[in-house]
Amino acid sequence: MATSKTLILSTMRDEGPYIIEWLAYHKAIGFDDFLIYTNDCRDGTDLLLDRLEQNGELTHIRNNVLRRGPQKSAYKDAMTQPAYKNADWVLASDVDEFLNIHVGAGHVQDLLARFPKAETIPICWRHFSHNGHEGLLDGFSISALTDAESEQAAPKAVGRFVKSMFKPSSHIARIGSHTPMYDDEYTPKVQWGAKWLEVNPDEKPHRPTTDFGYDTVQMNHYAVRTLDTFLLKRDRGDVNYMKNRLELEYWQRWCLGGTQDISIHKHLPATHAEFNRMMSDPVVAALHTAASKVHAQRLETILGNPEVQKLKTEILTSVGMVSNAPKRKIVNEHAVNLAAKAPGRHQNRLKLLGQMPKGGRCAEIGVWNGGFSECILDVTQPSELTLIDPWELLAEQSADEWTHSRHKDHAFMRSMYDHVSSCYAHLPNVNIRKGFSAQILESFPDNYFDWVYIDGNHQYEFVRQDMEMAFKKVRPGGTIAGDDFFWKRNDRMHVKEAVLDAMRAEGMQNRPTRFGQQFMITVKD
CATH class of the missing domain: 3.90.550 (Spore Coat Polysaccharide Biosynthesis Protein SpsA; Chain A)
Known part of the structure; x- marks a missing residue:
């Protein structure tokens, strides 16, 4: 024919x-x-x-x-x-x-x-x-x-x-x-x-x-x-x-x-x-x-134009960043392995997620293979989840910024991004942002998130930057949470120091609530 x-x-x-x-x-x-x-x-x-x-x-x-x-x-x-x-x-x-x-x-x-x-x-x-x-x-x-x-x-x-x-x-x-x-x-x-x-x-x-x-x-x-x-x-x-x-x-x-x-x-x-x-x-x-x-x-x-920023804020706040599409259950095999690899840590993470509001607007800093992202979706059912990670961009940075042996492997890190995208990019309530966390957080309006989970670069300067930015971007009464509170390198507890210093800079003298190495802080009203 x-x-x-x-x-x-x-x-x-x-x-x-x-x-x-x-x-x-x-x-x-x-x-x-x-x-x-x-x-x-x-x-x-x-x-x-x-x-x-x-x-x-x-x-x-x-x-x-x-x-x-x-x-x-x-x-x-x-x-x-x-x-x-x-x-x-x-x-x-x-x-x-x-x-x-x-x-x-x-x-x-x-x-x-x-x-x-x-x-x-x-x-x-x-x-x-x-x-x-x-x-x-x-x-x-x-x-x-x-x-x-x-x-x-x-x-x-x-x-x-x-x-x-x-x-x-x-x-x-x-x-x-x-x-x-x-x-x-x-x-x-x-x-x-x-x-x-x-x-x-x-x-x-x-x-x-x-x-x-x-x-x-x-x-x-x-x-x-x-x-x-x-x-x-x-x-x-x-x-x-x-x-x-x-x-x-x-x-x-x-x-x-x-x-x-x-x-x-x-x-x-x-x-x-x-x-x-x-x-x-x-x-x-x-x-x-x-x-x-x-x-x-x-x-x-x-985005440096006030008129454009105003329109962006109008869309973010008036319309929201989430549609009404039903979520399709996606199983990330890495999520299945979390409990087997570190059962105590996994249980503490689930306890922490149980404290987060259902249907909230949240961000995960440090996504890696997206295993914990699956838990966030299942437990908290967020209206919007922003996944933030540099992935292969980290391989292009100085070795001083690497805290894992695979950070220097460009192909491996890119494959992780591709995997996360294949699992979550189609979901209407997931927004995947490749880049460095403090810079990406800065792009959001102040008081935008209900809660943020920090599990990115664990070195002091990076955790401190994430914390300072999170205090601006999480609404009053919202939560800043994170992982590996007692992470140690060169006899220094980087995460703990950065978290406590950031809290003191905000006039907070209390200690964060903890579930093992998981920590959570309520932002002051």
């Missing part, structure tokens, strides 16, 4: 860290060609696409932006391009949208076969929340973001938007963001292919209200990705430069969740294979890495 030639048309600006994943995924599900327009890039997106074009992966055009704006300008020009004219089917899609097909093997040809008479196949958006993630993602969006809006229509909802696959035609007057716009005479004759039209022919093809066809196909829409990614998106502006749209209202409208959806994960192996193939070019890899660094640097800059 002959296959149809398929094309994705897209516009991009400052999307460097996300391009290879998006491209790899859509190649994995069978798209043949890509026509991508860029304008005014600051992160090397255009240079990365230039290289990918040299490698035969796509066609890249620098957009001549007219008064109508970047996207409309690109879509108008696209209709004159050979890639468009040679395509049997075209999908106009953004880099935060992933076509998720539920018929056949989930490939694009399976979708086309499902609607053999169609000229246009509208595909409903399905929005995904930030999954509790605050920082920039270190990995695939489709792996980490699994908290989706409900399949059911919300009360008083006016319908869901679509994106469309369509056959190029002389009857198309212009390409719209959501559907092609046919000339007036031909519009009534268009053959639409949509599940909801089979159920109810009177339903709108471009804005269904009840049946969204998710058992056939959906467009996974990661509109916010994470909180910090959203702030960068706001800084950049959307495809039409309407920066003023990207405020708290935008977050509340599009950061939607409540139902776990990992259906797209069936394509992860093929996506990784395509990703690795493209990244095997050292120039592509270097440009991808450079773009990620630019985003991290830009984030640091904009």
Whole structure:
């Protein structure tokens, strides 16, 4: 059976860290060609696409932006391009949208076969929340973001938007963001292919209200990705430069969740294979890495802006960093081994966790392999758990900072991060932050956490920094807890000294409550 030639048309600006994943995924599900327009890039997106074009992966055009704006300008020009004219089917899609097909093997040809008479196949958006993630993602969006809006229509909802696959035609007057716009005479004759039209022919093809066809196909829409990614998106502006749209209202409208959806994960192996193939070019890899660094640097800059900090605090406090998605039980094999390795320590840790509030907002400093993280999730059922560890970043530091023989082993430490991510990154109430603890804690608003557990670098200066920062970031009446109170090196009890000195600096003369080597302190009101 002959296959149809398929094309994705897209516009991009400052999307460097996300391009290879998006491209790899859509190649994995069978798209043949890509026509991508860029304008005014600051992160090397255009240079990365230039290289990918040299490698035969796509066609890249620098957009001549007219008064109508970047996207409309690109879509108008696209209709004159050979890639468009040679395509049997075209999908106009953004880099935060992933076509998720539920018929056949989930490939694009399976979708086309499902609607053999169609000229246009509208595909409903399905929005995904930030999954509790605050920082920039270190990995695939489709792996980490699994908290989706409900399949059911919300009360008083006016319908869901679509994106469309369509056959190029002389009857198309212009390409719209959501559907092609046919000339007036031909519009009534268009053959639409949509599940909801089979159920109810009177339903709108471009804005269904009840049946969204998710058992056939959906467009996974990661509109916010994470909180910090959203702030960068706001800084950049959307495809039409309407920066003023990207405020708290935008977050509340599009950061939607409540139902776990990992259906797209069936394509992860093929996506990784395509990703690795493209990244095997050292120039592509270097440009991808450079773009990620630019985003991290830009984030640091904009977070110094009081207006941005205000918006971030509004989102953190008004909306919260947790969706309503049900937690799926994940068993970390390292958690199973904790009791066997050190039964006394394990029991004391469980006693300490029993003192923590249920449903609280907490952080674990020093995650290692994530074994104790499992205990925190099971015992305290936190609304938000932030996992903080440098992992392989520690291998790049001075040997003076190493307190374990494996700290210098970059590959081993990276494997631990990957393991923790595989166990917890998909959970909507877990936020994984790779970096040094005092710096990461500083990024949170004061009085943010209900409790913090400190089990990072045990040397005095690092424990002292963690303690001082924890006193700022834990709310009055909250708890600062930790491990290895009597840890000793060179005849000095580093943890004990740092904890007591930090308490005295806060005017506290009492001793911390202890369960063996576990300690806990109540922050003064």
